[in-house]
Amino acid sequence: NNLLSINNLKVNIEDKEILKGLNLHIDHGEIHIIMGPNGGGKSTLAYTLMGHPKYEIIDGEIEFEGELINDLAPDKRARKGIFLSFQYPEEIPGVTVEEFLRTAKTSVSGETQKLIPFKKLLKEKMEQLEMKDEYASRYLNLGFSGGEKKKNEILQMSTLDPKLAILDETDSGLDVDAIRIVAEGVKNFKNEKNSILVITHYNKLLDYLQPDYIHILLDGKIVKTGGIELAKEIDERGYENIKAEFSSK
Ligand code: ADP
Numbered sequence: 439n440n441l442l443s444i445n446n447l448k449v450n451i452e453d454k455e456i457l458k459g460l461n462l463h464i465d466h467g468e469i470h471i472i473m474g475p476n477g478g479g480k481s482t483l484a485y486t487l488m489g490h491p492k493y494e495i496i497d498g499e500i501e502f503e504g505e506l507i508n509d510l511a512p513d514k515r516a517r518k519g520i521f522l523s524f525q526y527p528e529e530i531p532g533v534t535v536e537e538f539l540r541t542a543k544t545s546v547s548g549e550t551q552k553l554i555p556f557k558k559l560l561k562e563k564m565e566q567l568e569m570k571d572e573y574a575s576r577y578l579n580l581g582f583s584g585g586e587k588k589k590n591e592i593l594q595m596s597t598l599d600p601k602l603a604i605l606d607e608t609d610s611g612l613d614v615d616a617i618r619i620v621a622e623g624v625k626n627f628k629n630e631k632n633s634i635l636v637i638t639h640y641n642k643l644l645d646y647l648q649p650d651y652i653h654i655l656l657d658g659k660i661v662k663t664g665g666i667e668l669a670k671e672i673d674e675r676g677y678e679n680i681k682a683e684f685s686s687k
Pocket residue numbers: 451452456474475476477478479480481482483492
């Protein structure tokens with residue numbers, strides 16, 4: 439029985455059909471990668487899975503642990519164990535990284551996070567990501583570098599400990615060292631029970647992650663699924679062959 443099962447999903451944004459009958463099945467303990475040309479609907483899928491109100495489900499089913507979640511509110515999805523990495527567009531002065539994550543963890547787990555044990559947990563996670571201690575007491579996003587923002591997404595994930603983590607282009611814009619650290623952070627998080635859906639363009643990350651499946655999302659559908667060799671093919675030849683093969687269908 440699948441952790442996540444998406445059947446014939448059709449999604450509109452402002453009356454424009456973006457996802458056009460998408461199917462995807464993720465089992466416990468798997469790493470799935472979604473690749474695809476810009477504008478194909480990858481981020482739309484991520485936001486729809488999280489329940490963002492802007493994305494209107496027209497048809498199809500999203501089942502999580504066997505339960506239909508099409509109409510479930512975003513906070514309830516988070517409590518069920520679905521996580522989407524998010525970047526804050528704005529700086530939030532007055533709220534530290536630690537305060538923010540402790541509040542989020544309390545909300546998602548339904549258990550009050552006591553200060554000292556939480557500090558310990560956060561310190562351990564930050565050490566894995568090679569983040570300095572003082573980062574925890576910095577105000578959210580205030581003067582964060584691109585790399586720090588990306589690491590913060592991985593820190594959110596490992597601290598909140600979801601069953602299904604969705605990472606949307608967490609690796610883009612990182613230098614090679616930061617990609618390695620992000621990849622190690624993902625690997626540290628990964629166990630036989632949880633699953634990850636990574637949206638990426640970047641093959642270096644794939645080499646580190648050793649995913650179980652690669653999916654190609656093209657024009658609102660997953661048109662092809664394979665192993666790492668599929669990513670290598672795209673790296674060498676681009677999407678033209680796949681576009682030619684599937685645009686007529
Ligand atoms: P990807 O992540 O694969 O690059 P997106 O899911 O971001 O693709 O976008 C898919 C399509 O939906 C694009 O044509 C894009 O212009 C459109 N789109 C995405 N977000 C919005 C939005 N908020 N309002 C209107 N159109 C959008």
